[in-house]
Amino acid sequence: MQSGKGLRMISFDSVSKHYPNGTTAVDDLTLELPEGDLTVLVGSSGCGKTTTLRMINRMVDPSAGTVRVAGRDVRESDAAELRRNIGYVIQQSGLFPHRTVLDNVATVPLLLGWGRRKARSRAAELLERVGLDAGSGSRYPHQLSGGQQQRVGVARALAADPPVLLMDEPFGAVDPVVRTQLQDELLRLQRDLRKTVVFVTHDIDEAVRLGDRIAVFRTGGRLVQCAPPAQLLTRPADDFVAGFLGAERGLKLLSLTTLGEADVPHEPVTPVRTDEPVSGIRAAGGSSNSAAGEGDWRVAVAPDGTPVGWLDAGHLPAGGTAADAELLPLRPLRDEDSLLAALDESVTSPARAVARVDGDGVLRGITARAALHERAAAHHAATATAGTDGGGRSRADAAADRSGQNGTDGTDGTDGGDVRTTEAAS
Numbered sequence: 085m086q087s088g089k090g091l092r093m094i095s096f097d098s099v100s101k102h103y104p105n106g107t108t109a110v111d112d113l114t115l116e117l118p119e120g121d122l123t124v125l126v127g128s129s130g131c132g133k134t135t136t137l138r139m140i141n142r143m144v145d146p147s148a149g150t151v152r153v154a155g156r157d158v159r160e161s162d163a164a165e166l167r168r169n170i171g172y173v174i175q176q177s178g179l180f181p182h183r184t185v186l187d188n189v190a191t192v193p194l195l196l197g198w199g200r201r202k203a204r205s206r207a208a209e210l211l212e213r214v215g216l217d218a219g220s221g222s223r224y225p226h227q228l229s230g231g232q233q234q235r236v237g238v239a240r241a242l243a244a245d246p247p248v249l250l251m252d253e254p255f256g257a258v259d260p261v262v263r264t265q266l267q268d269e270l271l272r273l274q275r276d277l278r279k280t281v282v283f284v285t286h287d288i289d290e291a292v293r294l295g296d297r298i299a300v301f302r303t304g305g306r307l308v309q310c311a312p313p314a315q316l317l318t319r320p321a322d323d324f325v326a327g328f329l330g331a332e333r334g335l336k337l338l339s340l341t342t343l344g345e346a347d348v349p350h351e352p353v354t355p356v357r358t359d360e361p362v363s364g365i366r367a368a369g370g371s372s373n374s375a376a377g378e379g380d381w382r383v384a385v386a387p388d389g390t391p392v393g394w395l396d397a398g399h400l401p402a403g404g405t406a407a408d409a410e411l412l413p414l415r416p417l418r419d420e421d422s423l424l425a426a427l428d429e430s431v432t433s434p435a436r437a438v439a440r441v442d443g444d445g446v447l448r449g450i451t452a453r454a455a456l457h458e459r460a461a462a463h464h465a466a467t468a469t470a471g472t473d474g475g476g477r478s479r480a481d482a483a484a485d486r487s488g489q490n491g492t493d494g495t496d497g498t499d500g501g502d503v504r505t506t507e508a509a510s
C-alpha cells in the first residue's frame with residue numbers, strides 16, 4: 085500500500101483549551117502529524133495528552149486555534165460523521181457488554197449502512213487480523229481476557245477502515261507480556277495499513293518502541309519537543325525532556341537499531357554438531373581461550389545447523405557425542421535483532437561473543453563482544469551527528485525487520501578473538 089508520508093493528515097494551529105475552572109489543558113499547540121505516521125503523545129499526568137487527542141475527533145472543542153483533519157477544519161465537519169471516519173481505542177476497550185464480540189466490531193459498518201452480512205464478514209476478517217480466533221466472535225466481552233478485549237477494541241476501531249486512528253493508553257491496563265504482544269500486533273497492522281495513528285501513553289519505552297515521532301508535553305499543556313525517537317534520545321531539547329526519557333537513553337537508543345542497520349559484521353566459525361563424536365572434537369585442537377583458562381568455546385549446532393548452545397571443548401565427557409556434553413545457553417541473533425539484544429546476550433555469553441543466524445535460524449558466524457561494542461559506539465556517534473532516526477524508517481518497518489519480513493544481510497570479517505574462527509580451526 086502506498087504511504088502518503090509527508091502529507092499533513094492532522095494539524096494543530098495555535099490550539100489552546102481552557103476550561104471554565106481556569107485550567108489550561110492545552111496551551112498554544114502547533115503540531116503537524118504526517119499521513120501514515122504513528123505519532124505518540126507522552127508526558128506526565130494532566131499535561132493535556134487526552135485533551136489534544138479528543139480535539140481531533142471533536143469530543144473536545146478548542147477554545148482557540150484550529151484543528152484540521154485532511155486539511156479541513158474539524159468544526160466544519162458534522163461531529164458524528166467525523167467520528168465514523170476516525171477510529172478510537174481507549175484503555176478499557178469500551179466494548180458494549182451485551183453485544184457479542186462480532187457485533188461489537190460490526191457496529192460502525194452497520195451504522196454506515198453496510199448491511200448485516202457484509203458488516204459481519206468484515207468483523208470476522210478483522211478479528212482474525214488482530215490475532216483472535218474465529219470462535220471469539222460469538223463470545224461476550226466479559227468472556228475475554230483484558231488483552232483479548234483490547235484486540236477487539238482495535239478491530240472495532242478499524243472496522244470502517246478509517247484513515248485516522250486515535251489510541252488513548254490502549255495497552256495501559258494489561259500486564260507487560262501481553263502489552264508487548266499488543267505492541268507487536270499494532271506495529272504489524274500498521275505496516276500493512278499505514279493509518280495515521282495518534283497514540284497516547286505515559287510509558288516512554290512504549291513510545292520509543294511504537295512511535296515514528298514522539299511529542300513530549302509538559303504540565304500546563306505545553307508541547308516541548310516532537311521528533312523521531314532516535315533524535316529525541318540523542319538530542320533532547322532540554323532537561324525536562326532528558327529527564328522524561330530517563331537514565332537509560334543510550335540503552336533505549338540501542339534498542340532502536342538492528343544489527344543489520346548498524347552493519348555489525350560477523351566472522352565465520354566451525355561449529356560442533358551435536359551428533360559429532362567427542363573424540364573428533366578433541367582432535368580439532370584447542371583455541372586461544374584455553375590458554376587463558378576461560379574455556380574453549382564452540383557453537384554447538386543441531387544437525388540442521390541451528391545453534392543449540394555453547395560447548396566448552398576443553399571439558400568434554402569421556403565418550404559419546406557432543407549432545408552428551410554440558411551446553412550453556414545461547415540466544416541466536418538475526419540481523420533484525422537490536423543492538424541492545426546483542427549486547428545483552430554478549431554479557432551472559434561464556435564465549436564473550438554472540439552467535440549470528442540467517443533467516444532460517446542457521447548459524448552464519450559469530451560477533452565478538454568487543455566488535456559489537458565498537459560498532460554500537462560508532463553507530464551511536466553517527467546517529468547523534470546526523471540527528472535522525474537512522475534512515476527515516478518507520479517503527480513498523482523496523483518491526484517487520486525484527487519479524488524477518490525485510491531480510492538484510494551482514495558482512496563477514498572482523499577480528500573476534502574469543503572463539504575459534506574457521507581460519508583458526510583449519
Ligand SMILES: Nc1ncnc2c1ncn2[C@@H]1O[C@H](COP(=O)(O)OP(=O)(O)OP(=O)(O)O)[C@@H](O)[C@H]1O
Pocket residue numbers: 103104105107108109110127128129130131132133134135136286
Ligand atoms: N472537563 C474538564 N474540566 C476541567 N478541567 C479538565 C477537564 N478535563 C480535563 N481537565 C484538566 O485538563 C488537564 C489536562 O487533562 P488531560 O486529561 O488532557 O491530561 P492527560 O495528559 O491526558 O492526563 P492523564 O495522563 O492523567 O490521562 C488536567 O489538569 C485535567 O485535570
